[in-house]
Amino acid sequence: MSCPGPVSVCVACLNVTRVNVTLKHTTSTCTLVSVSKPSIVLLRTNMNSTKMQKDLLVVEDVDGDKFQSSFYQKREPVILRGLDIGQCSTKWTVDYLTEAGGDNSVKIHVAETPQMDFLHKNFIYRTLPFSDFVRRAAEEKHNDFFISETESYYLRALGDDPRKDIADIEHQFPKLAEDVTLPDFFPREKFFSSVFRIASKRTQLWTHYDVMDNFLIQVIGRKRVVLFSPSEADKLYLNGDKSEVLDIDDPDLEKYPLFGHCERYEGTLEPGDVLFIPALWFHNVISLEFGVAINVFWKHLDDKLYDNKDTYGNRDPLPAMRAFQILDRSLKTLEELPEEYREFYAKRLILRIQSKMLNQEKQPP
Numbered sequence: 001m002s003c004p005g006p007v008s009v010c011v012a013c014l015n016v017t018r019v020n021v022t023l024k025h026t027t028s029t030c031t032l033v034s035v036s037k038p039s040i041v042l043l044r045t046n047m048n049s050t051k052m053q054k055d056l057l058v059v060e061d062v063d064g065d066k067f068q069s070s071f072y073q074k075r076e077p078v079i080l081r082g083l084d085i086g087q088c089s090t091k092w093t094v095d096y097l098t099e100a101g102g103d104n105s106v107k108i109h110v111a112e113t114p115q116m117d118f119l120h121k122n123f124i125y126r127t128l129p130f131s132d133f134v135r136r137a138a139e140e141k142h143n144d145f146f147i148s149e150t151e152s153y154y155l156r157a158l159g160d161d162p163r164k165d166i167a168d169i170e171h172q173f174p175k176l177a178e179d180v181t182l183p184d185f186f187p188r189e190k191f192f193s194s195v196f197r198i199a200s201k202r203t204q205l206w207t208h209y210d211v212m213d214n215f216l217i218q219v220i221g222r223k224r225v226v227l228f229s230p231s232e233a234d235k236l237y238l239n240g241d242k243s244e245v246l247d248i249d250d251p252d253l254e255k256y257p258l259f260g261h262c263e264r265y266e267g268t269l270e271p272g273d274v275l276f277i278p279a280l281w282f283h284n285v286i287s288l289e290f291g292v293a294i295n296v297f298w299k300h301l302d303d304k305l306y307d308n309k310d311t312y313g314n315r316d317p318l319p320a321m322r323a324f325q326i327l328d329r330s331l332k333t334l335e336e337l338p339e340e341y342r343e344f345y346a347k348r349l350i351l352r353i354q355s356k357m358l359n360q361e362k363q364p365p
C-alpha cells in the first residue's frame with residue numbers, strides 16, 4: 001500500500017483532512033508521530049477502512065471537555081489512549097492480583113472452546129476463589145480443570161447478591177479498587193457499576209449490546225474489539241440483546257445473508273486504553289492475551305427510564321419494554337383473524353412502524 005500522505009483530523013467534525021504533520025508509515029496504517037495542532041492527537045486514521053470495515057478512532061490527550069464535545073455528543077465509539085487509569089497499569093500482575101483480590105469467590109464461565117456462545121450455552125458456570133481463578137485464567141494449560149486441560153475462563157463480576165446488588169469493584173475488591181482511576185468524564189451521580197472482566201487468552205465474547213454508556217478500561221493484555229452501530233440491528237439476527245452470528249470473521253452467509261452487508265468498526269485495545277462504547281452499540285471482543293479489564297457503566301438517560309431491578313445494566317429501558325409487551329398483545333389480537341388477513345395486517349403494522357418511527361434514509365429497501 002502506498003502512503004497517501006500526511007493527514008489529520010478535524011476536532012469538531014472528525015473529518016480526516018490533509019495537513020502538514022509527520023507520519024510514520026507502517027504496513028497497514030499510518031501512525032501520527034508529531035503534530036502541533038490540533039490538540040487531539042489522532043493515532044490512527046480511517047485509511048485502512050473499507051465501506052464495510054472502519055478502523056476505530058484512536059485518540060490521545062483527550063480531556064473531559066474534548067471528550068464531551070468531540071465524541072460523547074456524537075455517540076460514536078472511540079479508543080482513548082494515554083489516560084491516567086491509576087497504578088493498576090504498572091502494579092497489576094498475576095501474583096499481585098491473587099494477593100490483593102481478597103477472599104471472594106467468583107462465579108465464572110468455563111468453556112471447552114474459547115468462542116463463548118450464550119445463545120447455545122456452550123459453557124458451564126463454576127465458582128472458584130478469585131485467586132485460583134486468576135491463576136487459571138492466566139495459564140494456557142491447567143493441572144486442575146473442570147472440562148479439559150485447555151478450557152477457557154471468563155469472569156463478568158457480579159454484585160454480592162446478583163439479584164439485588166450491582167457490581168462495584170470498590171465494594172467487592174476494595175484493595176484493587178484503590179489502584180484504579182476511573183475516567184472523570186461523566187457526572188458521578190450517573191455512575192451505575194464497575195465490573196471486572198477477566199479472560200483467558202483467545203476468549204471471545206458474543207456480540208451484544210448494553211443499555212448504558214460504557215468505558216471499557218483495558219488493564220492487562222491486548223484485546224481485539226469489533227463494534228456495530230445500533231443502525232445495523234436489522235442485519236445482526238438478534239435474539240434479545242445478542243446476535244445469532246457467532247463467527248463474525250467467517251459468518252455463514254447462507255444462514256445470515258444480511259450480515260454480509262453489516263458495517264463494522266474494528267480496533268485493538270492496548271493495555272491502558274479506554275474504549276468508549278455508547279449505549280446500544282453492539283460489541284464483540286477477543287482477548288489476544290490473558291486479559292484484565294474493568295468496565296464502567298453509567299446512565300445516559302433520565303434515571304426513571306431505567307428498570308431499577310436491573311443489576312447488570314442490560315435490561316431495555318422501561319418504555320421499550322412496555323412497547324414490546326404492547327406489540328406482543330397486538331400480535332396476539334391478530335390471531336383472531338384468518339391467516340391471510342393476519343399476514344396482511346401484520347404487514348400493515350410493519351409499514352406503520354416504518355413510516356412513523358424509522359428515518360426514511362435508514363429504512364430497508
Ligand SMILES: O=C(O)CCC(=O)C(=O)O
Nearest residue numbers: 197205210216285293295
Ligand atoms: O471486554 C470484555 O470482556 C467485555 C466487554 C463488555 O461486554 C462490556 O464492557 O460491556
Ligand SMILES: [Fe+2]
Nearest residue numbers: 208209210283
Ligand atoms: Fe458489553
